Amino acid sequence: MNSPAPESRLSVQGVTVRFGGLTALDDVSFEVAQGHVVGVIGPNGSGKTTLFNVICGFVRPTSGSLTWQGKTLRPRPDRLVRAGIARTLQSVGLFERLTALENVMVGAARARKAGFASALFALPRSDRDEQRLRDEALDWLRRLDVADAANRLPGTLPYPVQKRVSLARALISRPRLLLLDEPAGGLGAEDMTHLAGLIRGLPEAGEWPCSVLLVEHHMDLVMSVCDQVVVLDFGRLVASGTPDDVRSDPVVAAAYLGTDVPAEAELRATP
């Protein structure tokens, strides 16, 4: 390690997003330091999904900027994995007519070496590439304890298994930053514990420490896995700090914790 890789730090600087007259994000700034797990919480409609969409390039901010690994980030959804950022979708978003294994293989699309010509002529190079991807994808399914599901279609799998497959699809790209959109939605206690362990383990994963930005409604999970929590309310960042700081912050209690915790369905994309 003589030429250290740039530090994998994400800075969100003064990001504002307006949809017509509505301000979905209002001058939001925070950082995700390398190896940190940062939680984003806030009531329904407070701008969490919009924040993710800005980082992924689905939504252009009205003003403000992003910095990633020391450089300005102008995100485009299909260039994100190349930049070392992966995201899971709140709605799981598995390819429904691809097997679980194929789903995970698509996640490694960028790692493919064989090109169109090798595929067209079915050159051994293409076969080798496929075999390598298949092994790697199977390995990820195994790590997430769902290798049995490899040849099944997503629709035939229980929801928690689908969520793990989508995690495998994100992780196979070896991201340096993982954006998790409500990963615990619809999970039981046991799966939640597994997920918490997994998230906690990511920053320490020796070969490629991965930071995590987490939108989640399950407070237990947020409070147990996050190094830092930022709280959004009506698009404004109203508090940030360690889970303990945030928990005891009266502003937060007023904005969010004191009120009813929204049902998880509220965050889900409209069908």
Place this chain on the structure above:
Amino acid sequence: MALLRSTLVRHLVLLALGALALVLLTGSLSTFHNYELAGLGAYVCTAAGLTVLTGLNGQISLGHAALMAIGGYTVALLQIRFSDRAITGLWVLPLSLLAGAAVTGVAAAVVGVAAARLRGPYLAGVTLALGVALPALTSRFTSVFKGDQGLSVPFDPPPASLGANFAVERWQAWISLGAALIVLFFLANLNRSAIGRHFRAVRDDEVAAQLSGLSVPRVQILAFTVSGVAAGLGGGVFAVSLQTASPGSFDLTLSLALLSAVVIGGLGSLAGAVWGSIIVVYLGIVLRGFVDDLGLSAASAQKLHDNLPNAAFGLLLVLVMLILPGGIQGLLRRLAGVAPVDRLRRGRPEPFAAAIAQHSSSPPPSGGQQ
């Protein structure tokens, strides 16, 4: 058996078996049936490309006959040039066919650029317009395309080495079915590779595909181009089998027959494209023969000639979508007891309709909640 693990070896074995079957089949059939087989080959080429586009990549096209026309006219124009200059040789026709496929590929890429911005009904509308407008162009530039009458397609007789009695129809069947085998070979290779997987990923979920690092428009344009090359070759061999390229042979009826073929055969399946083409071609032949036997006046027979097969395809299409999701290939697989690992059906009405519904209801890839 380790050899059979290689995709190339497996597909080459299938290609060789197909070629053997083609030689045996054409040898045992009458010249008239060989003439029909030549037409079938053109359908298979194009339907195979269409099933990749619509079945694997979720882009509908109601204008594939127009792409065939580009291939057919390119081949006709080139063959006329070659013939005028008395250039002969076994390489001449393959060269024209290759050029026809390439030109159509370029045209399809251009259509693909537009198609990548359109979804569902809008894409159907634009490809439909293309299917209507392009053949009509031939009557605007009559000096080049000779209007409704079309261009003749001269080509060398079968090589002498095949024997003096080798019928030209049999030669046309070889050319056409040979082209179909080559198209199937390459498309099967693609389907087996990451490229095929990416086609299907984009079809299933564009947002997730983007987040996996795939450029959705690029994948869609590639699918359109690949499909166009197959259609161009199909159009080329169609022109050779008819010995003419005319707007009437590449009309909307053909586009719809092709779409019927891929749905009846089983959307997204190359084997299905073959079954579907066989059904559409031979059902057409049987029904036209039936009309001829009715002893109607020339005018009404002429009307029924095209409309009866079209009505039959439409009916068959609806029946397949209702009672045979997955088409013929799906049925065959079920009969053969192939495990439901297959990716084309999950016991609900099949893509074609579903693809449209899904695309029109899913949000555009930018903005909105993801």
